[in-house]
């Protein structure tokens with residue numbers, strides 16, 4: 258039983274015309290997983306089955322057509338009564354997609370750019386077929402909704418991200434009387450402290466900061482005649498936030514290590530599993546293989562066990578996943594041997610890859626530290642751009658406590674930096 262509170266569902270949604278139970282307000286992707294449906298769509302080229310992986314709008318594996326609008330992140334879209342979901346890129350259905358034959362016929366990949374190139378007639382036919390098959394989803398059913406013009410605001414300091422480091426920074430700034438705003442896309446603060454894989458030592462949720470603006474999703478950093486501004490989506494409306502200084506604390510993305518069939522539905526990032534359990538009371542399977550980085554895997558296994566699940570293959574190196582349409586077993590390495598372990602979900606533990614995109618846009622340098630790309634900054638969060646500071650996991654993996662400390666240090670430095 259994936260839902261730890263079975264009575265939690267309170268609305269009905271529609272998936273490819275069939276009714277499914279869901280819980281109002283939780284990400285609709287989570288509702289589908291809780292209802293036992295990990296298959297969300299098919300991939301663009303080889304029509305391989307797709308399911309949610311990161312639950313953080315960072316992998317695009319959960320895109321579906323929602324209420325007639327294509328390519329919607331279902332891991333970020335709250336479920337509500339009557340919501341219509343359609344799986345994309347499949348004919349006649351995602352379970353039995355005839356175009357999946359492409360994956361069988363070209364097991365070593367296909368160079369569609371040169372296929373039939375130079376062959377009279379065939380190349381023209383191929384161009385038409387490729388055009389029909391290319392792209393993801395279909396155009397919306399109707400015109401988009403009218404939106405109000407962008408709102409404009411000017412601040413001195415914007416903290417992007419209300420996770421542990423962002424909130425710790427905000428508290429340090431408040432203590433010092435430094436005016437600022439904190440932009441948080443979720444409806445709660447605390448990030449990893451609130452839903453991450455539990456740390457080996459206890460972690461307290463950060464104290465709330467009155468400067469946090471919830472539901473503020475920063476899309477990027479742009480420039481116009483008025484200077485540089487953050488493009489922020491807030492309540493379906495664009496906010497152009499001109500900030501003289503930025504402290505970026507947007508954490509990291511969960512990478513997906515390379516192993517065979519690592520894209521099968523039912524394979525999730527460890528932090529996605531942790532989020533489903535801790536925020537939404539959903540266990541994505543009964544027998545869950547928790548592979549990858551041993552420390553995080555062991556801690557997640559403890560959480561799964563405490564909810565009545567059965568963690569297997571804990572901390573072992575994944576070699577290949579198996580399953581038709583969704584994962585049903587995983588091959589792992591143990592003491593030089595390969596063994597196959599049956600499971601109904603896989604959680605992949607790994608150190609996060611810094612979400613450096615915004616800092617990079619802001620003028621910070623991004624460097625390879627031997628294992629991953631990180632934002633280059635000194636111990637106080639200063640980057641190559643004098644108006645851009647970073648904290649938390651932006652400069653590499655760290656514990657929640659270290660993340661808080663980095664946030665505080667960056668805030669203190671900001672106070673002293675005009």
Ligand code: FES
Pocket residue numbers: 308309310311312313314315316317318319320330331332333
């Ligand atoms: S983007 Fe939604 S699961 Fe990754």
